[in-house]
Amino acid sequence: MKAKHSRTSIRLRVVAAATCLAFFASCATAPQTARRPEYAPTANIMREARSASVPVETRAADYLQAASMTAPLLGGGIGTPACETYNAACGELTVLLHSSGGQLWNHPLTLTGNNATYHLRLEPASNAVWAPNYFTSFVPEQQVKETLIRKENINGGVGGALVGVRLVNPPDKFAPRRGITAPVTATLDFHGKDATLALHRPAKQPTASVEGKVRPLAANFSAPISYYKPPGNLTLVGLVGGFEAKHYPAQIGLYFLQPYDPERIPLVFVHGLFSTPWTWVQTINGLQADPEIRKHYQFWVFAYPTGYPILYSALRLRQELAKVDQAYPNHKPYVVVGHSMGGMLTHDQVVTLNQAMWEKSAMGETAKAVFHDEPRDSLIVQATTFKANPRIKRVVFICTPHRGSDMASGGLGKFAISLINLPGQLASVVKDSLSGSELQQLTGSSKRLPNSVWGLKPTNPALPVINAERISVPYHSIIGDRGRGDSPNSSDGVVAYWSSHLDGAQSEKIVPGPHGSCELPQTIAELDRILRLHLGIRSSSKPATTIAQASR
Numbered sequence: 001m002k003a004k005h006s007r008t009s010i011r012l013r014v015v016a017a018a019t020c021l022a023f024f025a026s027c028a029t030a031p032q033t034a035r036r037p038e039y040a041p042t043a044n045i046m047r048e049a050r051s052a053s054v055p056v057e058t059r060a061a062d063y064l065q066a067a068s069m070t071a072p073l074l075g076g077g078i079g080t081p082a083c084e085t086y087n088a089a090c091g092e093l094t095v096l097l098h099s100s101g102g103q104l105w106n107h108p109l110t111l112t113g114n115n116a117t118y119h120l121r122l123e124p125a126s127n128a129v130w131a132p133n134y135f136t137s138f139v140p141e142q143q144v145k146e147t148l149i150r151k152e153n154i155n156g157g158v159g160g161a162l163v164g165v166r167l168v169n170p171p172d173k174f175a176p177r178r179g180i181t182a183p184v185t186a187t188l189d190f191h192g193k194d195a196t197l198a199l200h201r202p203a204k205q206p207t208a209s210v211e212g213k214v215r216p217l218a219a220n221f222s223a224p225i226s227y228y229k230p231p232g233n234l235t236l237v238g239l240v241g242g243f244e245a246k247h248y249p250a251q252i253g254l255y256f257l258q259p260y261d262p263e264r265i266p267l268v269f270v271h272g273l274f275s276t277p278w279t280w281v282q283t284i285n286g287l288q289a290d291p292e293i294r295k296h297y298q299f300w301v302f303a304y305p306t307g308y309p310i311l312y313s314a315l316r317l318r319q320e321l322a323k324v325d326q327a328y329p330n331h332k333p334y335v336v337v338g339h340s341m342g343g344m345l346t347h348d349q350v351v352t353l354n355q356a357m358w359e360k361s362a363m364g365e366t367a368k369a370v371f372h373d374e375p376r377d378s379l380i381v382q383a384t385t386f387k388a389n390p391r392i393k394r395v396v397f398i399c400t401p402h403r404g405s406d407m408a409s410g411g412l413g414k415f416a417i418s419l420i421n422l423p424g425q426l427a428s429v430v431k432d433s434l435s436g437s438e439l440q441q442l443t444g445s446s447k448r449l450p451n452s453v454w455g456l457k458p459t460n461p462a463l464p465v466i467n468a469e470r471i472s473v474p475y476h477s478i479i480g481d482r483g484r485g486d487s488p489n490s491s492d493g494v495v496a497y498w499s500s501h502l503d504g505a506q507s508e509k510i511v512p513g514p515h516g517s518c519e520l521p522q523t524i525a526e527l528d529r530i531l532r533l534h535l536g537i538r539s540s541s542k543p544a545t546t547i548a549q550a551s552r
Contacts, residue, residue, distance in 0.1 A: 036079075036081075036084045037081045037084065038081050038084050038085040038088065039066075039069070039070050039073070039081045039082045039084070039085040040081070041069065042065075042066040042069055042070065042085050042089075045062050045065055045066045045069075045114065046062070046063075046066050046085065046088070046089070048062050048113075048114075049062035049063045049066065049089070049092070049093075050092070056096065056100055056104065057104070057111055057112070057113075058111075058112075058113040059096060059113075060093060060096060060097060060104065060109070060111050060113075060120075061111040061112055061113030061114070061116065061117075061118060062113050062114065063089045063090075063092060063093035063096070064089075064093065064111060064116075064118040064120065064188070064195055065113065065114055065116050065118070066085055066086075066089040067085075067086050067089040067090060067093070067188045067190075067195075068116075068118070068188075068190050068193075068195070070082040070083070070085045070086040070089070071086055071188065071189075071190055071210075071211045072211065073086075074086060074158055074210065074211055074213075074215065075213070078156045078157055078158070078216070079156060083158060086158065086188075087158060087159055087160050087161070087218055088160065089160075089188070090159050090160035090186040090187055090188050090197075091140055091159070091160020091161065091162055091186050092140070092160065093160075093186070093188070093197070094138055094160060094162060094186040094197065094199070095138050095139075095140060095162070097197075098135075098137065098138055099137070105122075105132070105133075106122050106132040106133055108120070108121050109121075116193070117193060118193050118194075118195050119193060119194045119195065120195045120196075120197060121194075121195075121196055121197070122196070122197050122198075122199075123196050123197065123198035123199070127204070127205075128200060128201050128204050128205035128208070129198055129199060129200055129201065130164065130182075130184060130199040130200070130201055132199060134164070134166060134259070135164035135165055135166050135182075135184070135199075136165060136166055136167050136168060136179070137164075137165045137167070138162045138163065138164055138165070138184065139162065139163040139165060139223075139227065140160070140161075140162060140163075141161040141162060141163060141183075141220035141223040144163055144220075144223040144226050144227050145226065145229075146222060146223075146226045147226060147229065147230055148226070148230055148278065148281045148282065149222050149225065149226055149281060149282065149285050150282070151285075152220065152222040152223075153220070153221040153222045153285060153288050153289050154219070154220050154221070154222070155202065155206065155216060155217065155218060155219045155220075155221070156216070156218060157185075157206075157215060157216035157217045157218040157219065158187060158210050158215045158216070158217065158218060159185040159186055159187040159200065159208075159210070159217050159218045159219075160185065160186040160187075160218070161183070161184075161185055161218045161219050161220045161223075162183075162184040162185070162186060163181050163182075163183065163184065163220075163223045163224050163227050164181065164182045164183075164184040164199070164224075165178075165179045165180075165181050165227065166179050166180045166181075166259065167179030167180075172256075173323075173327050174253070174254050174255055174256045174260075174300070174323075174324070174327075175255070175256060176228060176255050176256075176257075178227075178228060180256055180257070180258065180259050181224035181225075181227045181228075181257070181258070182201070182203070182224055182258050182259055183201075183202050183203055183219050183220060183221050183223070183224055184199050184200070184201070184202075185199075185200040185202045185208075185217040185218055185219050186198070186199055186200075187200060187208060187210050187217070189209075189210060189211060190211070200217055202217045202218075202219035202221075203219075203221065203258075203288075203294040203295065204261075204294075204295060205217075206219070206291060221285075221288045221289075221294065222285050222288070224257075224258070225257065225281055225284060225285060230278050230281075251303075252303065252304045252305070252316050252320075253302070253303060253320055254268070254300050254301070254302050254320040254321070254323070254324060255277070255300065255301050255302075255303060256298070256300050257284070257298075257299045257300065257301065258298050258299060260298070260328060260331075261298050262328065262330055262331060262332070263332075264295075264296055264297055264298040264332065265296055265297050265298070265332045265333070265334070265335060265534070266297075266298055266300055266324070266331060266332065266334045266335070267297040267298065267299055267300065267334075267335050267336075267337065267531070268300045268301070268302060268321075268334055268335070268336045268337070269283070269284070269299070269300070269301045269302070269336075269337050269338075269339075269342075270301075270302045270317065270336065270337070270338040270339070270342035270343070270345050270346050271301070271302075271303075271306075271339055271340075271342045272306070272338075272339045272340025272341040272342045272343070272399075273306045273340055273341040273452055273453070273456070274306055275306065275339070275340070275342075276303070277301035277302075277303050279339060279516075279518055280299075280301060280518065281519075282518070282519030282524075283518045283519055283523070283524055283527065284299050286519070286521070286524035286528075287299075287524060287527060287528060287531070290528050290532075292532060292535065292537055293528060293531055293532075296531075296535055297335075297531060302317050302320065302342075302345075304316060304317070306341065306452055307452050307453075308452060309383075309452060309455055310341060310344050310345065310348075310452055310455040310456075310462075311348065311383040311384060311455070311462065312379075312383050313345055313452070314344070314345045314348035314349065314383070315379075315382055315383040315386075317345050317348075317349065318348075318349060318386060318389065321334065321349070321389060321391070321392075325391060331391075333391050333392065333393040334389075334391055334392045334393065335392075335393065335394045335395070335396075335531065335534060336349060336350075336392055336394075336395045336396070337395070337396040337398065337527065338395070338396070338397055338398065338400060339398040339399060339400070339518050340398070340399050340400060340401065340494070340495070340515065341400075341401070341452060341456065342400075343397040343398060343399070343400025343401075343402070344400060344401065344402065344455075346395050346397065346400075347395075347397070347400070347402060347466065347471070348386070348466065349388070349389045349392055349395070350388050350389065350392055350395055350471050350472045350473050350475070351388055351466060351469040351470070351471060351472065352386070352387045352388045352469060352472070353384065353385055353386060353465065353466065353469060354385050355367070355371050355385055357465055357468075357469070358371070358384060358385075358465060359371070361461065361464065361465045362461045362464070363461045363462070363465070370384075384462075388471075388472035388473075390472075392472075392473055393473055393474075393534070394473055394474050394475070394476075394530070394534050395471075395473060395474075395475045395476075396475070396476045396477075396478065396527065396530055397475065397476070397477050397478070397500070397502070398477075398478045398517065398518055398523065399478070399479060399480050399492050399494070399495055399500060399515050399516075399517055400477070400495070400500055401456055401494075401495040401499045401500060402463070402467055402499055402500065402502060403458055403463055403467065403498065403499040404456050404457050404458035404459070404460055404463055404499060405456050405457075405458070405494055405495050405496075405499060406458060406496065407456075407494055458499070471502075471504070474506045475502065475504075475505055475506060476505055476506050476507045476508070476509075476526075476530050477500060477501065477502055477505045477507070477508040477509070478508075478509045478511060478517070478523055478526055478527070479492065479497060479500045479501065479508065479509070479510055479511070480492030480493075480510075480511055480512075480513045480514055480515060480517040480520075481497070481510050481511070481512065482512070482513065482514055483512035483513070485512075487510050488501065490510070492513070492514055492515040492517065493514045493515050494514075494515035495515060507526075507530070509522070509523075509526040511523050511526070
């Protein structure tokens with residue numbers, strides 16, 4: 001049996017390694033797409049600039065000449081051949097110079113080609129301009145293949161739209177394995193033969209002064225997300241995280257999807273059971289369509305294998321947020337959004353639980369025994385006693401089973417519970433902390449350890465303890481009804497309204513979708529409204545209404 005189990009584990013590892021390249025481990029590029037019509041008088045110059053057989057310095061001078069010829073024509077409108085040529089010259093010049101091994105980057109250059117000589121410098125960093133040496137590479141936005149995103153967020157304007165990639169060794173804190181990305185817009189300003197190359201931050205400031213006039217910047221806000229290629233079998237990655245946590249292909253933690261910005265609010269997304277951070281791609285892309293959201297929020301995701309006990313995963317999230325507090329003590333307060341079981345992890349960040357609360361509950365005797373035997377710094381005590389995080393200022397629950405899901409108690413739930421394998425170290429901690437009789441009381445078996453699916457059963461004795469405590473911040477609910485319009489007697493197909501509804505919510509929005517309603521337009525619109533509310537900015541969306549709680 002052991003040999004068979006070992007072979008199964010090896011096969012699982014091979015499959016995971018071969019087909020489950022993690023969210024943080026891949027970069028997606030595609031061949032250059034067809035170019036738009038360019039300015040005819042610069043055709044030969046651009047052709048030479050793109051030729052790999054021409055010396056790099058000459059090519060750079062060609063790009064500068066093409067840009068200088070088309071820059072005076074930018075007033076003719078966005079998308080004209082002159083504007084398209086100017087944009088291409090700016091972006092391609094940036095990629096060319098930066099890829100020269102540092103010889104032609106971030107110092108004054110004198111470049112000659114086609115009987116024209118230019119003096120080039122890079123604009124230094126400012127609030128709306130990236131530092132020239134911040135990114136380690138640039139990718140033209142046309143080369144990034146959009147896989148999960150259905151509708152790109154693209155702004156028409158001037159400048160070369162690029163994806164800036166920062167990948168350093170040792171890695172930046174909270175960086176995905178392939179680095180941190182951001183939209184970049186390269187522009188060239190000319191004063192005679194003196195040129196200035198600027199790397200703008202279009203998410204922070206969508207316009208810039210180019211050739212003496214304030215103009216909209218060209219930008220692709222979807223490409224930086226799509227730079228990370230999703231695994232070929234996303235469903236399998238989620239299942240691996242649920243059933244075999246030790247084979248989960250990403251390290252547990254918070255990951256920044258953009259460079260850290262002390263001036264923007266951290267918006268933390270927490271995915272649910274058998275899911276991955278990819279759950280949020282469409283949601284984040286949709287939110288980025290709003291310039292105010294782009295300007296004021298930065299997007300982070302929490303990645304974790306979802307088979308772990310819920311309170312343990314909540315502890316890991318709590319610890320990750322504490323690491324951010326230590327690394328960036330002056331960051332703005334968090335807003336946290338959780339879907340499904342991720343909403344339960346989120347809930348656990350904004351309530352306070354102590355020993356007395358557990359001992360007064362239905363778990364009284366078991367709780368007393370555990371707290372008597374376990375030191376205060378033990379894993380089980382840390383996971384069950386905690387204070388509400390004062391740096392979280394608002395939370396949003398999407399299809400969250402605060403009181404559990406009947407599905408976890410049915411045949412499918414029992415089957416899932418039996419399949420989940422906890423890592424050896426965590427399993428040992430649980431076994432050492434709970435006696436056979438205590439496990440029998442909790443899970444119905446002296447040999448069965450609590451895991452995430454067990455924690456979703458409505459009979460989980462921890463749920464009433466958590467739900468009895470006051471949530472410390474404003475909170476909002478988004479609940480799916482599969483389009484049936486039957487709330488409060490509705491269900492999203494996994495979680496019933498009686499479980500996802502919370503009295504006291506600032507708002508409650510019923511959306512016509514199933515349990516996986518994160519990417520619904522109605523969900524994104526409601527999140528946008530809530531995030532604008534948090535900023536004190538009016539929204540065109542109607543306020544959500546609250547429906548009376550259904551009886552269980």
